[in-house]
Amino acid sequence: LRLKAILFIADGMADRPVKELSWKTPLEAARKPSLNQIAKAGICGMVDPIASGTPPGSDVATLALLGYDALKVYSGRGALEALGSGVKVQPADVAFRCNFATVNQKSVVLDRRAGRISNEDATKLARSLSKVKLRKSLNADFLFKNTIQHRAVLALHGPKLSTAVGDSDPEKVGEKARQVKPLDSSFEGKRTAKILNGLLHEFQKVLKNHPVNEERLRHGSPPANIVLCRGAGTIPNVKPLSQIYGVKSACIAAAPLVRGVCKVAGMKLMDVKGATGTPQTDYMAKARAAVQALKSCDFVLLHVKAADVASHDGKAKQKIDAIENIDRMGGYLLDKVGLDSTYLAVTADHTTSTVTGNHEGDPVPIAIAGPYVRRDDVEKYDERSCAKGGLGRIRGLDLMPVLMNFLGKTKKFGA
Amino acid sequence: LRLKAILFIADGMADRPVKELSWKTPLEAARKPSLNQIAKAGICGMVDPIASGTPPGSDVATLALLGYDALKVYSGRGALEALGSGVKVQPADVAFRCNFATVNQKSVVLDRRAGRISNEDATKLARSLSKVKLRKSLNADFLFKNTIQHRAVLALHGPKLSTAVGDSDPEKVGEKARQVKPLDSSFEGKRTAKILNGLLHEFQKVLKNHPVNEERLRHGSPPANIVLCRGAGTIPNVKPLSQIYGVKSACIAAAPLVRGVCKVAGMKLMDVKGATGTPQTDYMAKARAAVQALKSCDFVLLHVKAADVASHDGKAKQKIDAIENIDRMGGYLLDKVGLDSTYLAVTADHTTSTVTGNHEGDPVPIAIAGPYVRRDDVEKYDERSCAKGGLGRIRGLDLMPVLMNFLGKTKKFGA
Numbered sequence: 120l121r122l123k124a125i126l127f128i129a130d131g132m133a134d135r136p137v138k139e140l141s142w143k144t145p146l147e148a149a150r151k152p153s154l155n156q157i158a159k160a161g162i163c164g165m166v167d168p169i170a171s172g173t174p175p176g177s178d179v180a181t182l183a184l185l186g187y188d189a190l191k192v193y194s195g196r197g198a199l200e201a202l203g204s205g206v207k208v209q210p211a212d213v214a215f216r217c218n219f220a221t222v223n224q225k226s227v228v229l230d231r232r233a234g235r236i237s238n239e240d241a242t243k244l245a246r247s248l249s250k251v252k253l254r255k256s257l258n259a260d261f262l263f264k265n266t267i268q269h270r271a272v273l274a275l276h277g278p279k280l281s282t283a284v285g286d287s288d289p290e291k292v293g294e295k296a297r298q299v300k301p302l303d304s305s306f307e308g309k310r311t312a313k314i315l316n317g318l319l320h321e322f323q324k325v326l327k328n329h330p331v332n333e334e335r336l337r338h339g340s341p342p343a344n345i346v347l348c349r350g351a352g353t354i355p356n357v358k359p360l361s362q363i364y365g366v367k368s369a370c371i372a373a374a375p376l377v378r379g380v381c382k383v384a385g386m387k388l389m390d391v392k393g394a395t396g397t398p399q400t401d402y403m404a405k406a407r408a409a410v411q412a413l414k415s416c417d418f419v420l421l422h423v424k425a426a427d428v429a430s431h432d433g434k435a436k437q438k439i440d441a442i443e444n445i446d447r448m449g450g451y452l453l454d455k456v457g458l459d460s461t462y463l464a465v466t467a468d469h470t471t472s473t474v475t476g477n478h479e480g481d482p483v484p485i486a487i488a489g490p491y492v493r494r495d496d497v498e499k500y501d502e503r504s505c506a507k508g509g510l511g512r513i514r515g516l517d518l519m520p521v522l523m524n525f526l527g528k529t530k531k532f533g534a
Numbered sequence: 535l536r537l538k539a540i541l542f543i544a545d546g547m548a549d550r551p552v553k554e555l556s557w558k559t560p561l562e563a564a565r566k567p568s569l570n571q572i573a574k575a576g577i578c579g580m581v582d583p584i585a586s587g588t589p590p591g592s593d594v595a596t597l598a599l600l601g602y603d604a605l606k607v608y609s610g611r612g613a614l615e616a617l618g619s620g621v622k623v624q625p626a627d628v629a630f631r632c633n634f635a636t637v638n639q640k641s642v643v644l645d646r647r648a649g650r651i652s653n654e655d656a657t658k659l660a661r662s663l664s665k666v667k668l669r670k671s672l673n674a675d676f677l678f679k680n681t682i683q684h685r686a687v688l689a690l691h692g693p694k695l696s697t698a699v700g701d702s703d704p705e706k707v708g709e710k711a712r713q714v715k716p717l718d719s720s721f722e723g724k725r726t727a728k729i730l731n732g733l734l735h736e737f738q739k740v741l742k743n744h745p746v747n748e749e750r751l752r753h754g755s756p757p758a759n760i761v762l763c764r765g766a767g768t769i770p771n772v773k774p775l776s777q778i779y780g781v782k783s784a785c786i787a788a789a790p791l792v793r794g795v796c797k798v799a800g801m802k803l804m805d806v807k808g809a810t811g812t813p814q815t816d817y818m819a820k821a822r823a824a825v826q827a828l829k830s831c832d833f834v835l836l837h838v839k840a841a842d843v844a845s846h847d848g849k850a851k852q853k854i855d856a857i858e859n860i861d862r863m864g865g866y867l868l869d870k871v872g873l874d875s876t877y878l879a880v881t882a883d884h885t886t887s888t889v890t891g892n893h894e895g896d897p898v899p900i901a902i903a904g905p906y907v908r909r910d911d912v913e914k915y916d917e918r919s920c921a922k923g924g925l926g927r928i929r930g931l932d933l934m935p936v937l938m939n940f941l942g943k944t945k946k947f948g949a
Contacts, residue, residue, distance in 0.1 A: 491550040491889065493559070493896070493917050509918060511927035513586055520587025524895035531893055532584055533591025533604070534611035534631070534765055534791065 131427025131471030161488030164510025186519030195352020203379030359385025462489030546842025546886030579925025601934030610767025618794030774800025877904030
């Protein structure tokens with residue numbers, strides 16, 4: 120009998136009590152019989168994705184939930200997002216998350232998303248930007264790729280690059296796009312800032328009179344006349360899961376940042392038709408893909424973004440809808456995988472508060488059902504119920520060893 | 535009033551739910567009124583001996599339960615086992631666990647235990663092996679001692695030795711005994727491998743036509759015609775408990791590995807007649823010895839191996855028997871020590887699964903009874919009950935400070 124595991128991560132699903140839900144959390148308020156069934160069949164607890172009180176991004180939380188010490192290995196967002204978007208990032212490359220945006224003549228940001236530009240327009244612009252040539256004396260080149268709507272990624276390639284550079288994106292409408300500044304006095308930092316500023320300047324020249332933007336102006340749409348960068352990052356230096364645990368693993372996720380982390384972990388990235396990383400995703404297609412992937416893999420990470428999106432927008436009702444869709448996925452998994460040979464773990468990568476609209480540092484619930492767990496008394500999957508569970512309170516990076524231990528994949532220490 | 539403590543460690547007693555026990559664990563299925571009484575009178579919790587999900591050996595687990603950071607100080611099994619077997623190992627020595635084994639003419643292992651050779655035969659062989667002379671130019675000597683049946687220990691003594699050498703024991707019947715290889719490119723590693731290979735070769739020559747083996751062959755017993763080595767180790771560099779906590783301490787254990795750890799911790803090793811480190815041990819003699827030792831000591835570690843042996847053999851019923859014997863020891867302790875002045879802590883050094891037969895990384899239950907513990911609601915001593923206890927989930931190396939704190943032996947940090 121080959122034991123397997125699914126780690127089902129619902130992005131931002133954990134929350135705080137919400138007044139309009141009579142001080143229940145969205146998880147407590149939602150109808151979620153399948154998640155409850157997993158909690159009831161399993162051992163439950165709470166997870167601090169990074170550390171008590173630390174609000175994590177989805178990148179570091181996913182790194183932690185895959186067993187990596189994110190505090191040590193995390194090296195910025197950019198490379199993870201670029202990798203997850205299908206850009207070939209190499210170990211010494213420095214990559215950035217980018218936005219197509221709209222600025223006025225004084226470089227003041229008017230719209231950080233260029234009117235949520237269409238994929239079609241963004242693709243045409245990106246094609247033109249990719250033709251920009253860096254001066255040969257800079258001894259560097261780049262890859263630029265648009266992803267969804269205004270989103271894009273940029274990877275710089277060449278010797279002596281550094282992540283010690285600031286953002287050009289002020290992340291606020293009404294502020295000026297920034298010159299990228301080195302964050303330390305190293306040669307590499309200065310060089311990287313110089314290359315990036317030069318490149319962004321060239322980009323701006325190409326965008327200025329681009330036919331796509333002229334067309335947008337004619338239709339009253341904000342032109343995508345600047346590329347804003349943030350989150351300089353390199354690929355984290357980690358061993359793949361296959362090497363650490365000897366498992367074959369796959370990832371079902373649409374969010375580029377999560378895909379990037381899974382790529383770094385050496386997981387096979389599955390493409391699922393209809394999986395969008397939005398509340399309009401095809402939930403059941405992802406659940407089906409996870410069950411399918413489990414046939415050839417020992418470990419499958421299944422990630423759904425929708426609950427997080429609703430929380431950021433402060434929409435408790437929409438978050439409950441997302442949770443109920445996630446519950447249906449849980450039902451499908453329960454129906455299709457045998458808990459006599461498969462461990463099914465459900466958690467969130469972090470708490471996102473529907474009230475503050477932010478990631479918060481509160482711990483998240485975890486339930487693990489499967490053949491040899493020490494089943495506890497918890498009967499519901501939510502923040503308060505799981506806090507009474509037999510797992511107690513563990514750290515994010517402890518979860519993967521716990522799962523791999525159930526699969527017999529952790530190495531003994533000592534004799 | 536002088537406060538004292540007994541740490542009662544039942545090796546491998548923790549387990550996972552077992553189908554043939556109606557999904558109870560052996561602890562849950564056993565009749566164990568005294569262990570329950572300790573839980574009921576005390577504060578309970580769960581311990582990760584090393585880290586969540588990490589299956590520990592008894593050596594590193596015991597180091598951790600004595601308060602040492604095993605991940606930092608552990609330096610291999612060999613020296614601990616040799617020390618625990620009464621061999622004088624010095625700080626720079628490199629020691630090994632050995633087996634008398636049987637190989638064919640092509641050095642393929644036929645029996646890793648030479649038919650579980652008797653202590654008597656092994657002693658005669660060891661006496662001959664001890665007379666082997668290493669070439670003077672090697673500038674090294676050795677101690678070899680048989681312990682129980684096929685088991686033996688070997689300590690190499692001399693300058694510039696290293697633990698960076700592989701095992702000669704392939705740990706599998708049907709495979710060839712290995713040449714010992716250096717694990718790094720250091721002079722010390724190469725030198726140690728050379729000395730060891732030379733010595734094992736000499737051993738083989740002595741064993742070949744040894745009268746004991748000729749006698750064994752005549753009776754159809756497998757000859758002990760090779761010594762297999764594994765687990766190169768040095769003495770871990772740790773402070774004794776007396777220095778850390780100012781306590782006088784003693785150890786009641788038969789298992790050499792555990793005795794070795796206690797020796798390293800500066801504990802007095804008590805010899806108990808009838809204590810064998812097997813399920814046939816004299817349980818009550820050990821309990822009596824612990825109570826006796828407590829008269830002159832502040833802290834006594836009482837270790838029983840039997841439950842672990844039963845788990846490795848996959849025998850749930852035998853494990854329950856061992857637990858019920860362990861419970862009788864608990865009853866004796868409760869009867870003889872006053873909980874108004876003595877803390878009585880019961881735990882396991884690791885989970886051993888009766889299903890997989892392996893050490894597993896699941897946490898182990900802990901109960902601490904004594905005058906000033908914050909008694910909780912837990913009424914039974916088992917994995918699931920203790921998970922609801924007031925201690926929560928702690929690490930192995932946290933336990934000793936917790937106990938020593940109750941004894942008033944921990945130092946204040948800060949002002």
